[in-house]
Amino acid sequence: MTAKTPRKRAVKPPPEQPESPAPILAFKGFDQAMQCRGFQYAVGQTYTMDGPIEACRRGFHACENPFDVWSYYNVTDSRFAIVEMGGETSGETSREQGGDSKIAAASITIKAELTLPEFTGRAVDWIVALTKGGKEADDGNGARIGSSGYGARIGSSGNGAQIGSSGNDAQIGSSGYGARIGSSGYGARIGSSGNDAQIGSSGNGARIGSSGNDAQIGSSGNGAQIGSSGNGARIGSSGNGAQIGSSGNGARIDASGENGVVAAAGRENSFRLGAGGCASAPYHDGTRVRFAVAYAGENVEPGVWYSVNERGEFVREDRS
Numbered sequence: 001m002t003a004k005t006p007r008k009r010a011v012k013p014p015p016e017q018p019e020s021p022a023p024i025l026a027f028k029g030f031d032q033a034m035q036c037r038g039f040q041y042a043v044g045q046t047y048t049m050d051g052p053i054e055a056c057r058r059g060f061h062a063c064e065n066p067f068d069v070w071s072y073y074n075v076t077d078s079r080f081a082i083v084e085m086g087g088e089t090s091g092e093t094s095r096e097q098g099g100d101s102k103i104a105a106a107s108i109t110i111k112a113e114l115t116l117p118e119f120t121g122r123a124v125d126w127i128v129a130l131t132k133g134g135k136e137a138d139d140g141n142g143a144r145i146g147s148s149g150y151g152a153r154i155g156s157s158g159n160g161a162q163i164g165s166s167g168n169d170a171q172i173g174s175s176g177y178g179a180r181i182g183s184s185g186y187g188a189r190i191g192s193s194g195n196d197a198q199i200g201s202s203g204n205g206a207r208i209g210s211s212g213n214d215a216q217i218g219s220s221g222n223g224a225q226i227g228s229s230g231n232g233a234r235i236g237s238s239g240n241g242a243q244i245g246s247s248g249n250g251a252r253i254d255a256s257g258e259n260g261v262v263a264a265a266g267r268e269n270s271f272r273l274g275a276g277g278c279a280s281a282p283y284h285d286g287t288r289v290r291f292a293v294a295y296a297g298e299n300v301e302p303g304v305w306y307s308v309n310e311r312g313e314f315v316r317e318d319r320s
Helices: 092-096 116-131
Strands: 024-030 046-048 060-063 079-090 102-114 144-147 153-156 162-165 171-174 180-183 189-192 198-201 207-210 216-219 225-228 234-237 243-246 252-255 261-264 270-273 278-284 289-295 305-308 314-316
Touching (some): 060 079, 234 243, 243 252, 252 261, 278 305
Parallel strands (some): 144 162, 180 198, 234 252
Antiparallel strands (some): 046 102, 270 305
């Protein structure tokens, strides 16, 4: 009797593992100690978290749009980095419903710290890419307006506009609240009269004017001329030869480029100068208003924050 050949059992392939979501590149702000909400970060390190992730409640947070970072960490007092988000994420629904681009993730890697000019350039590139192909005039709320040609004239009166221009000699005007304006061309002329504007310019020779309160202005090109009349302005300029004027109260002006000139007319202002820079700021001596003048390398140190006391003296500020 012939022995039966044992039947071979079919080998089942291992179950397919779900693909891990692709990492998300985003931008994050920190205080001067490289901390966020008391948690210490370092460049090159990866941090992970177990458990549920929920935007604004639990997880590591960052923003895909660099401009959104300025809503949490202002342009003059913060440090910035490009980060990689991984694992479980939360926040995409909010963005789809018109919220900002902040997301939470189970892991975050601090890829590289960005200087203010590098961060401003990223912000401008992001908004230009976002608005590419948009109309050059739109009065509705939440408009996306983009232009890549030279000599463009762009106008928007709606709230929450996002305006990007990459051509030279653009003229951009926005009167709505919460505008985000990015320009990478040379010789841009940018005017905003709404509150809470965020303006970034990376081209040389920019002319930027803002009359709304709580504006945040970042400029990395040389020869910028920046004027702000609203209260609570945050102005950062890293290009050489900048000329910055502010008439609102409570302005913080960081002119870190060489040979910058700062003139402040409002009360309770703070400033930081680069090499060869100078600044004038008012004070009241008990009888009348007078001006104190600071010269980097003489009566103030470059790269240090100062304000003016009632005796017209420049007092160092601790911004650590």
